[in-house]
Amino acid sequence: MDIEKLDKQYVRTITSGWRVTLPAPIRKAKGWETGTVVPARASRDWMLLYADTYEPNQYDHYLYLGAGGKIVIPREIRDETGWAIGERLSIKDEGDHVILSTCCERNRCRSCGTNRNVIEVIDNLFLCQDCWNRYLSQNR
Ligand SMILES: [Zn+2]
Structure with missing residues (x-):
């Protein structure tokens, strides 16, 4: 088993004001900085953030990246996903997109x-x- 190749999963909580902080390593990998507008799609219990915009008009939402890597989840995405304030989201970099989904596993x-004898060996x-x-x- 090569531990470096395991999917790295971050866990972030939706805070008051519907803010979620994108993990710094993901922002860095994607080249996202304060002020970047990130295209997004959402459905069921997940939201995808796209790392490029080569398909204009293909995205349902555009999220503004605020200071400290914070995004605000717009009302339409709240409705689509059923997310609530205080919900814990799993955040994973999957190459051309980043997936945020409810964190139940x-x-x-x-x-x-x-799920037996599971320990947190390093952060998340x-x-x-x-x-x-x-x-x-x-x-x-
Ligand atoms: Zn195992």
Whole structure:
């Protein structure tokens, strides 16, 4: 198991004012800075932020990136996703887009998917004890 290749998942909470802070490593990877307008789509319980705008008019929403990496979730997206203030969102970089979705599986092992004996081995990376032990024994 190569721990660097595991999907890195960030968890952020929707705060009052419907703000969510995009993690700095994702902003950096995408070249998003304060003032960047990020195209977005939303449905069910997820929202996608796109890293490029080569398909003008293909996006349903445009989000303004505020200071400190904060975005405000517009009313239409609140309605589409059913999100609530205080909701915890999983944020993942998936290449040409970033996905924000309700975070119900954060305590599952990112390697094998079990929810038994799961520990947070580094910030926001959850592994079960078996996978973590396997990783440690392979990297002595
Ligand atoms: Zn596991």
